[in-house]
Amino acid sequence: EDGYRLWLRNAPVADAAQQRPGQVVLVGIESPTMILARDELSRGLAELFPGGATGRTTPILLRRVIGPQMREGAFTIASMDQGVAITANSDTGLLYGAFALLRELGQGKALASIRLDEAPAYDLRMLNHWDNPDGHVERGYAGRSIFDWWHLPGHVDARMTDYARANASIGINGVVINNVNARATMLEPRYIAKAKALADTFRPWGIRLYLSARFSAPRDIGGLKTADPLDPAVRAWWKAKADELYSAIPDFGGFLVKANSEGQPGPQDYGRSHANGANMLAEAIGNRGVVIWRAFVYAAENDEDRAKQAFTEFQPLDGKFASNVVVQVKNGPIDFQPREPFHPLFGAMPKTRLSLELQITKEYLGFASHLAFLAPLFEEVLDADTGRSGTVADTVSVIAGVANTGSDRNWTGSHFDQANWYAFGRLAWNPKLPSKQIASEWAAQTFSRDPAFLNAVVPMMLASRDAVVDYMTPLGLAHVMGTGHHYGPAPWVADLDRPEWNPVYYHRADRDGIGFDRTATGSDALAQYAPAVAKRLLADEALLLWFCHVPWDHRLTNGSTLWEELPRRYDRGVATVARMGTTWAGLAPYVDQQRHRAVADFLTIQADEARWWRDASLAYWSSVSGRALPAGHEAPAHPLAWYQAQRFPEAPGQ
Ligand code: BDP
Numbered sequence: 001e002d003g004y005r006l007w008l009r010n011a012p013v014a015d016a017a018q019q020r021p022g023q024v025v026l027v028g029i030e031s032p033t034m035i036l037a038r039d040e041l042s043r044g045l046a047e048l049f050p051g052g053a054t055g056r057t058t059p060i061l062l063r064r065v066i067g068p069q070m071r072e073g074a075f076t077i078a079s080m081d082q083g084v085a086i087t088a089n090s091d092t093g094l095l096y097g098a099f100a101l102l103r104e105l106g107q108g109k110a111l112a113s114i115r116l117d118e119a120p121a122y123d124l125r126m127l128n129h130w131d132n133p134d135g136h137v138e139r140g141y142a143g144r145s146i147f148d149w150w151h152l153p154g155h156v157d158a159r160m161t162d163y164a165r166a167n168a169s170i171g172i173n174g175v176v177i178n179n180v181n182a183r184a185t186m187l188e189p190r191y192i193a194k195a196k197a198l199a200d201t202f203r204p205w206g207i208r209l210y211l212s213a214r215f216s217a218p219r220d221i222g223g224l225k226t227a228d229p230l231d232p233a234v235r236a237w238w239k240a241k242a243d244e245l246y247s248a249i250p251d252f253g254g255f256l257v258k259a260n261s262e263g264q265p266g267p268q269d270y271g272r273s274h275a276n277g278a279n280m281l282a283e284a285i286g287n288r289g290v291v292i293w294r295a296f297v298y299a300a301e302n303d304e305d306r307a308k309q310a311f312t313e314f315q316p317l318d319g320k321f322a323s324n325v326v327v328q329v330k331n332g333p334i335d336f337q338p339r340e341p342f343h344p345l346f347g348a349m350p351k352t353r354l355s356l357e358l359q360i361t362k363e364y365l366g367f368a369s370h371l372a373f374l375a376p377l378f379e380e381v382l383d384a385d386t387g388r389s390g391t392v393a394d395t396v397s398v399i400a401g402v403a404n405t406g407s408d409r410n411w412t413g414s415h416f417d418q419a420n421w422y423a424f425g426r427l428a429w430n431p432k433l434p435s436k437q438i439a440s441e442w443a444a445q446t447f448s449r450d451p452a453f454l455n456a457v458v459p460m461m462l463a464s465r466d467a468v469v470d471y472m473t474p475l476g477l478a479h480v481m482g483t484g485h486h487y488g489p490a491p492w493v494a495d496l497d498r499p500e501w502n503p504v505y506y507h508r509a510d511r512d513g514i515g516f517d518r519t520a521t522g523s524d525a526l527a528q529y530a531p532a533v534a535k536r537l538l539a540d541e542a543l544l545l546w547f548c549h550v551p552w553d554h555r556l557t558n559g560s561t562l563w564e565e566l567p568r569r570y571d572r573g574v575a576t577v578a579r580m581g582t583t584w585a586g587l588a589p590y591v592d593q594q595r596h597r598a599v600a601d602f603l604t605i606q607a608d609e610a611r612w613w614r615d616a617s618l619a620y621w622s623s624v625s626g627r628a629l630p631a632g633h634e635a636p637a638h639p640l641a642w643y644q645a646q647r648f649p650e651a652p653g654q
Contacts, residue, residue, distance in 0.1 A: 001592040003410030006166050006418055007445040010047035010106060010252035019111050019634060021045045021084070022057030028064030031090035032204040037098040040165070057442025059083035060101070062094050073118035073171065073206070077101055079112060092206035096120075096227040099169040106445045118430070124290075124326075124398040125428035126174030127167065128209070128256065128357070129405075133186060138179050139361050139653045141368040142413035145410060150213055153197035160198060160296055163405070164205035170425025172575035173206050176400075180258035180294065182212040184220035187241060196248040203251065215277060217241070228270035229280035238284035254289030255281055256328070261297045274313065275320040282322035283613050291319070292355060292398070295329045298500060298559070305516075306318055306500040306522030307333040311344050315528075319351035326398050328355035331381040333504075333525070336364050336402075337478040338469045339377070339572060341537050341546060344528035347386025347395045355398035356381070360420050362404070363486050364479075368413025370606045371580060371599070372468045373461035374424035375435035380430040386614070387530030399428035414602055415595050416447065435462060453590040460583045463576055469542075470573025471588065471610040474566060476515070478548035479506040479560070480617070485651035488609070489616040507545065509624045513552055514562070515545035522549065552625050567633040568622060570614035577603070577610040616643035 022043045026034055041060060061083050064248055068089070073357050075088040077096035086097035104114045116167075130138040131145035138276045148157050160253065167175070178186050185191055199209040218224040218237040228234055259266025259277055267277030278293040285291055294343060298309040313326060321327065332340025336359040346354065358378055365372045383391040389395055401424040404412045412418050422442045438455055439461040447453065472489070473480060480491040480503040494504040508516055518536065520523035526534045526547060538547055541556060552563040560568070581603045615636035622629060623640050636643075 003415050003418065003595060003598075004162075006411060007106075007442055008102075008166065008169060010044045010102060010451075011365075011444060011445075013048050013052050013105065013108060019050050020051070020057045021105075021111055022059045024060045024062065025083075026062050028062075031091050031204060033095055034062065036204050037086075037091070037095040041098040041101065044098075045105075045444045046100070048105050048315045061085040063087045064091065064094060064144075065556075068094045069274055071119040072123065072174070075100070075116070076118075077104075077114055077116040080150075082179075084111060084114070088368075092109075092168075095168055095206055096171055103169075103441060103445065107441060107445070108449045112150075119299070120171055120429045121393070121431055122397060122399050122428060124174050124355075125425065126176065126253075126400045127172055127403040127405075128212075128400050129403045129436065130179040130181075130361075131177065132179050133183055133191065135408055136257070137179060137653065139359075139363040139402070140404075140406050140418070141652055142404060143408040143413060144406060146405050146407050147198065149194060153196035155544050156197050157333065160201045164202045166411075166421075167207055167425065168205040170422055173427035174208050174210060174253050175202065176210040176212055176253075176256045176292075178212045180212050180256060181262075181264060182214040182258070184214040184217040186211060187217050187245075188221055189244075192245060192248050195245075199252070208251050208253035208289075209249060210256055210289075211245075211257040213257055213281070214462050215259045215267070216269075217223040223541065224231045226270065227265065229267045229272050229276045230349060235280055235283065236282055242284040242286075242288075248543055250620065252289055254285050254291055254324075256292045256294070257281065257297065258294045260299075261294065273317065273320075275317045276418065276583055278325045278327075279320075279322045282324045282515060285324060287324065287420055290324045290326055291322075292326045292328050292400070292652050294357070295327050296335075300498045305518065305525050306505075307516075307518065308523060308525045308528060310350065311528045314345060315348050317352075318349040318647060321352050323353075326353045326355045328357050328398070328400060329377075330357045330359075331392075334478055335521040336363055338372075338465070338473045339380075339476070339542060341540075342381050342384040342386070342392050342479065343542055344525075345568050346384075346392045347388030347390070347530070348528070350389060351394075354398045354400070355374055355400050356392060357400045357402070358424060360404040360424050361402055361653075362417070362420070363653070364481055365465075365472075366609065367487060368404070368417050369460075369602050370468060371414070371416045371417065371464050371603060373423070373435070373439060373464045374420045375427065375438045376462060376465045378423060378427050379435050382427065385533065387533035393431035397429075399424075401428070406560075410598075415446075415599050416461070416602075418442075424606065431515065447595070448590040450590055453587055456583050460509075460580050464580065467573045467576035467580070467610070469575065470569045471613045472573075474569035474573070475541065475562070476532055477507055477544040478546060479503055482648065482651075485648055485654050486571065489613045489620075489643065491617060491620050492640075508549055509621060511626055513554070514621070514625075515549040516547070517549040552627060557592075563625065563627060564630050567618055567629055570618060571633060574607075574610045574614050579605045581607055587618045611637075612643075616640075619643060 075093040088094045099235045135144040216227045222237045260268040281291045295310045298306045419442045439458045482490040491503045554562045619636040619640040
C-alpha cells in the first residue's frame, strides 16, 4: 500500500451477514457521466463485497429523474420496492450519489440503513493549483506538478482520470490548473491545447477547468502597448481570447486573477480600480463563466497595517463588481497562518459574491512532514459569526482550496495530508459537517474501519492542528516562520526589504512586551469587524497577541502571566506531538506496514521539529525580554545564535 488509492480503497466488508448489493441498474439516458457512475459503483461494490452478488442481494438503481428543481449535484438514496435507489435530476447528482453510497458502505454501514438526501451548499467547489508550466509547484510539498505539461496534449496520463475521480468523490467541481502568479504563456494557443486535453478528461467527472490569467497578457503575448482595462484594444484582446478559449473548451469555467499583489501586474498600474479590471474580464467572459478576483493585496508603499489593507481597498468597491465576478478572500486577514481571526471582508460586502480561499497545502503548518488535520481550522472559519449576515459560511457563494497535490505516489506528500484534501471537499459540499465526522469517514476508508483504530486515530487528528498552533504560534502570534520557504522558526528576522515581510513586524516583541496592537490605540484593525464581533475577538485569549501588545507580566484569565504561559503552550504542543507518536505506534496492527512506517517516520521528524520550534522561539523571547525561563521548563538545547544560523536552501515549494 503506497497510498495511491487514497480514501477510495473499498476494503472488503467483513460482515457476511450484510445484505449484499446486487447489480447496478441505470434508469434513464446513458450519458458519459452516468456510465461512469454505474461503473464506479459496480467496481466499488465488487471490491467491498468480493464474494460476489450471490444469495440475497438488493439491486442498486441509478435513477435520473426530471424535476423537482434541485441544486446541480443533489441526490437522494433510499430503499424502494425494487431495490436501493440513488435518485437525482442531474448526471453529476448520480455520480455524487454513487460515491456517497460507497462512502457509507466503506464505513461499514448496512445497506438497508442508508438514507441520504443531500445537496451541495455551494455551486462552485474548487481547487486552485499553484502549478507552473515548468512543473514546479509554488508551496507544493508533494513533488512536481501532477499535470504533465510537457507531454500534453499528445498524451494525457491515466493519473488525470484518477485525479478527476478523486475530486468527484468528494464533490469538487472546479479546478484552476495554474498558479495565481501566472505566466502569460498559459493563454497562448499551445497551452490552450494542453488545457483542452485536461478539460476533456475532467468533464465526465463533473469538473470544469479554469485558468489563472496574468493581467498584463495583452502586452506580454498580445503585442499591445498597454493592458489598461479601459483601453478598447485591450478589451477586444480579452474578448477574442475568451472566445478562443470557449471554442476549444465549451464549458471553460473562467479566470482566476491575482492583480496588484506581491508584484503582479493589475489595473492599478494604469490608475484603474480592481473593479475596473475585474469587470473588463467579466465582460469578455460574459454569461459563459466567472471571473474570480483575489482580494489578497498589500503594498510596500502602504504603511497601513497589512492586516487592514484588503478590507480598506475592497470594501468600498462593494456593489461595483459585475454579476459574474466573484471576489476571493483568504480565510484570515494576513496569510494562512496556523490561527488567524476570520477575514473582516466576510459579511462586509453584501452586494458582492465572495469566495472563501483556504490553503490545503501546509505552507505555514510544517509542510507535508507535520501531521496537522486542517478540518478544525476550516471549521473554525466557516462557523465564525461575522456579526453582519450570519457565519462566514453563510456569506460566501464559492469555496476554493489551494491544492496540496503533486506527482508523489501518495498524491499529497504524506498519507495524512490526504485527509486535508478530503476534508476540504467534504466541507465545500457541506460546511456544517463536523471535523470529527470527516476525520472518522476518512480514516475508516483510508486505513481501517475497526472501532478500536478509529477511537484512537480520530482524537489524534482532531488535536493535531492545535498542537501546531501551540508549538509555532501560540496565543495569537503569526508569521514568525523562516524567510522565503516559511519552514521552521525565525522570529528574529528583521532585515528584509519590506517591513511586513519581517517576523518582527508581526510580533513587535521588545523588553517590555509582545504583540501587535490592533485596537484603537494601535492600527485599529479591530474596527473593521462588526462591533459585537470586535468585542468577542478582543476577549479571545487564543488571539491575544494578534490584537494586543501586552507586557510580559500581563495576567491571563487562568491567573498566570504571559511570560509563564508562553512556555507552557510550547511545551503542550511538544507533548501533544509526542503523544501522537505513541498513539500511532500502538496502531500498527490496523495499518499495513508500508504506510504505518511512513507515518511513524514523519511523526518522528515532527517531534524533533516541534522541539526545535519551542526551543528557538523561547531562546529568542528570552533574549528580547531579558528574562530567564520560568522554573520548571527545560532550557533550549542550543544558544539562540545556533538557531539563527540554520539555513534550508533545499526546502521545497519556494
Ligand atoms: C503567500 C505565498 C505566496 C503566494 C501568495 C498568494 O507565500 O507563494 O503567491 O500567498 O496567495 O501565502 O498569492
